[in-house]
Amino acid sequence: MGTDATDSQGTGEEIEVSGIVQGVGFRPFVYRLAHRLGLGGEVRNAGDHVVIRISGPAAARDAFAAALAHEAPVLARVEQVTRCPAPVPDGAFRIVASGAGTVSVGVVPDVATCPACRAEIADPKARRFRYAFTNCTDCGPRFSIVTGLPYDRPATTMAGFPMCPACRAEYDDPADRRFHAQPIACPDCGPRLWLEGGDDAGADPIDRAAGLLRAGQILAVKGIGGFHIACDATNADAVALLRARKHRPTKPLAVMADLATAHALCLITPDEEAALAHPSAPILLLQLKRDAPLAPGIAPGQRHLGVMLPYTPLHHLLLAAAGRPLVMTSGNRSSEPQIFRDDEARERLAGIVDAFLMHDRPIARRLDDSVARHVAGRLRVMRRGRGLAPMPLTLPADFADAPPVLALGGELKSALCLTHGTRALLSHHLGDLDEPATGDAFETARADYAALFAHKPAVVAVDLHPDYRATRLGEDLAAAGGLPLERVQHHHAHMAAAMAEAGWRRADGPVVGIALDGLGLGEDGTVWGAEILVCDYRTSRRIARLSPIPLAGGDAASREPWRVLLAHLDRALGRAAVDRDPHLTARFAGKPLLTLRAMMDKGLNVPSASSAGRLFDAVAALLGLAPDRLSHEGEAAMALEAVAEGEAPPYPFGLHAETTPAEIDPTPLFKALMADLHAGRPRATAAAAFHTGLAEAFVAAAAQVAKAEGLTAVALSGGVFQNARLLDEMVRRLKARGLAPLVPAEVPANDGGLAFGQAVVAAARRMG
């Protein structure tokens, strides 16, 4: 070995690589790289990093070190490469087994099928031609099959599939791309596929399933992290039937399509194409083409469509056989959690689907598809699930000495967060905790994460809301473990999440925070959701808020936008004016206004709330864009965003600086909106003017606060920032004023990111 004998003698070094470098095919990569460059030496796992010893010419070693970062496997994240001269004996490069007592490798997310495996299942001569469970070290199931540690085949749901000699040989060969690929499988030894329901058995289950789909039937498809419900996305009847059976009238459905079809359906930028094709294969919200060949019921009233590429061989085969885009929505009944066990699927989905495409590789834990959107120059995660969890996030460097924290998150879109030093594990999406099944799954997930990552918290963090189930669980865990409990205000947690993801250090001091959210309990016992805060990691002060309105009926007001519309209009225009206006009398026809107003007067179940989410609801209702009763959270706000078109001068807001906190007053906005309604201005323009107006009002107020406090960074978070138009406007306007926006991207801006924020606040408080 060695290409240049004259300068290879005795020249060696030891290289330590840290980051996410275990369980991701890093050692085989190093092995192949060393062989390619003609270097000798060895590689082994050590603790949570990898140690490489190489011998060879300096130039080749430099090339090797550079390639470690640049050519690393898709799943790896190389954070640090430390080189140190050392005597390394010559000899063919080899992989050294990890010694006993070595810390086990971590668990990584599931990975979409890699190009090599895709080519293999399409190759009639290949051993795995049309094999639905093909994978390698670069791709395949990971987190969804892990049952314990160390990450080794016996500790996965592949334990019941002994390798055949051919697979074993690949598994043992360091030069093979399946070297130590734990889920390795082939038609001789791996999981198999079958179809339940439908008629004539015997034929290939993929072809049969595709035939049923083409015939307009509805199928349950067992995937990586759970069951999907699938139908032909171009068949209006099939889509309507699926909606009726699933009791899901309007919420947009996700579509799975190959890249060419995706391009036919949506406008896709190069950044978005990269995101689609990323190994995490999220559902990406893409701009729908006007003439997209798709059933109209897929995303009614939406300008965007949730699209994902096939991410398992099963999906690739099914999609190719069906020859059309497929609806792939989560397999559950209405709002229940996605089903991931066979028996449960047979029982719960029986009334919804006509047949089941099943396989016998068990799913270790439910992982919903991740959802993301490209906004303001970056991919932003809206739901963290399959493909993203449990990839750790890195906290700013001065959290290195923080005690380990367990944060429990919020009530809806719940997720947990576990921290250890600067590592933060934000769990996958666990669902809405008012469902008993989700509540159980939440507790199971807590134990699951604690065990898998050997995490022992020293602090427990929860929301201020006493009746969030996550708060209760946190209180119980803290009491049982004798641990301190940190209660973190909802919007402080949202801000802290944005700060920490942006790398804002504790030492960097406070920022201005703009929280635009639904509702979260405030420190004063009222409900917040449209606030300007000044906060560091430990404390938060509310400087300004949207003028509060009475939320007649509590949560009922979040479900029925006309309630908040009435509250806003009564406040802005006065009751008499509301009652005189023919537009409004029509809008409120048949609504019990007297009762609602009496409730507000007497304070009967009428919490006071400053909420951006409810302002969106009110404006959507005024423009006739919201049903009397929402069928899913965010429906009205999504409709308002979808209808907004073009540029429009911002609607005005008032600013009352004399009150504490200061008030951003929507009265002028509603007056202008009413004038435009009477003038017959198109609602596309009105919706655009609303977005711009809200952006300008909060940016202007934040800029004043920044100036008064001598600050330059502005954190933006809360569920309302899933609105691309608003976020885009605000980021531009902040930058134009010389302010630096801190916007979450890997952490969801909605309550899915709450636990991450709670964790950093708790950690910072404990560090003093």
Next chain:
Amino acid sequence: LAHGGGGSAMRDLIDDVFLAAFSGDGRAAPEDQARFDLAALMAHGDRLAFTTDGFVVDPLFFPGGDIGKLAVCGTVNDLAVGGAKPVALSCAVIIEEGLPVETLRQVAASMAQTARAAGVAIATGDTKVVARGACDKLFITTTGIGVVRKGLDVGISKARPGDVVLVNGLLGDHGAAILNARGDLALETAIESDCAPLNGLIDTLIEAAPGLRMMRDATRGGVAAVVNELAEASAVGVRLRELSLPMRAEVMGFCEILGLDPLYLANEGKILAVVPPEEADTALVALRAHPLGREAAIIGEVTGERPGRVVMQTRFGGERIVDMLVGDQLPRIC
């Protein structure tokens, strides 16, 4: 009424109101304490039951009742759900200066009438007048004693998986009536409080279902609070069926508009009872035969799943958790 006058004239006036109302209820000379013959009490059972409760309600008079009726029923029912025969009550009355004497007379009359209907004596009492603002119109505290039937042992921790959960009638009427009366809500409803003494009904139930595990009156916090306490104390799960909950359409509509969960609304004439499965039918029949139990229903069962948790099967076939709330139905949607 004036405060601070303190003269014996004022005192006599107040005493007159109550003495007049309660006379004939067994109260003899106005001693500082009521006295009972133990032997007579022991004829009813072998244990003494003793309870107290304070009553504040706005407004004082509401459809279906008033603070006086409430004060008697509340304490009678608290005794009765423990399996006790209520014997006598005391009542302490705090009056805000300026309350019309006529109001006091009406309340006293209502207490007397309710006590007679329940078959208990108001055996002793006290009144105080306080300055304006020191209390809101009228507060009443009643304390009661009763005698627990021999051999009967009911309790919140005695439910077992398989047991059946019953209520004696329509839920939420009292809470809805009070809110409606307080709010002037412009609703075309005639919802009345269900306020009633339940000792008679409970006698019937005990006879029909001797294996009775527990009873509770579903007052503040409604059925949700009782069922949660039961689940916790007995370390069992409870599964309720929304479609089985007896409820007036009017109350449901009222809750819909107010954004309230009717399971959390107060009742003043409803008990929740848990009986072993083999006694469920006879218990239900017995309850329904009683005037205060015509709408009685089986609303769920005790399970071994999720100890401490109450799960409701919704009308759409889904499930949701029914929690014990710390906050006052604070919004949870973000």
